[in-house]
Amino acid sequence: MIPFTGRCPVRQYVPGKPHPTGLKVFVLAAPTGLVLDFVVYQGKTTFTVTEGKGIGEQAWLDNKPVAMASSAYGIEPQDTHRRWSKKDKRFVQVSRPLAIAEYNANMGGVDSVDRMLSFYRMASRTRKWTVRAVFHFFDLAITNSWLQYKSDRQFLGKKPLKFLYFKLLLGEGLITRAQAGVTSDSEDDYTPPRQKWKPQPNASLRHYGAIHLPEMVDETHASRCRRSGCRSKTYVMCTKCKVFLCVSKKGNCFLKYHTK
Structure with missing residues (x-):
């Protein structure tokens, strides 16, 4: 259910749901939660009714009548399963x-x-059901990405990031690319693997200082400070720009480099 209580031509009320009022979505998902397909309920015309070939019906009764539809499985072959019997007060x-x-x-x-x-x-105070639906599917895309990322990390034997940290890094990356003027992945962003001298980062990226932090790098030899005019050597590197900048009593090139 996409939570929405405003006016909408296909709004549904489904009792028992955490958000009973909103847009109903039929979802096909893997056991891990990865969404494979979905259809938004649009009224009686959501699913086209066609006459199927080779249709068969079989009945099975549990504690209550159970109705299931499957194009792959039927009743046979059956197995046995332990269930609690209210009548006999024991497992049977x-x-x-x-x-x-x-x-x-x-x-x-x-x-x-x-x-x-x-x-x-995503929080949004809006009366437009279209906006709420778009935000919901943004959240769905992010959740799907994290589930696939988690599966890949576990396959490699590595610990995945927590869901909240994953979303924060994703948002930070999108903001950074937008401020740096990067609209899409292109050949201009490619750096040859054997290039020793890295090019200077974009000016707008340099001045976005909230995510630039100094890091002491464990290397045998110090590297020359990349700030123009400075000839000092340092072990301090910017975690975002990936360039070496000195931090000392004589001069704080790290601060000056990231200040307009």
Whole structure:
């Protein structure tokens, strides 16, 4: 559900949901929560009804009637599963259709992505349902990116960043690129791998000082300060510009380099 209580032609009310009022979205998700596809409910015309070939119906009764639709699995082959019997006050073994077993093994993906979306959701006080929907799908894209990133890091045996820190770094990167005038990845941003002398960073990037921090680099020999006019050597490097700048009693080139 996309939370929205304003006027909208396809707004729905679904009791039992954390946000019962809003735009309903049908989601296809992997067990990890990674969203593979989605369709926004648009009324009766959302899904076109066509006559399927080879349709069959099979009935199975649990504690309550269960209705399922599957194009891959049916009742057979069945297995047994332990369930609590209210009548006998004990656990009993009951037969379980294949479709139910596959559903239980792969369920939870949509609930997982809903939980992730509820963390650090984009806040917007708007009466336009279109704006709310766009913000929701921005959040969905970021959540999907983090889930894929987490999976890749675990595959490599490395610890992934936490979701909040991932979003902060993403926002910082987008702001930095915008202030530096970078609109897209191009050949102009490419640095040859064997180039020893790195070019000076863009002026707008240099002056965005909130994310520039000095770092002491553990190297055998000191490097010459990159500020124009300074011939000192230093082990201090800017974490953003990746250039060496001296910090000493004689002169603070690090501060002067990042000041207009």
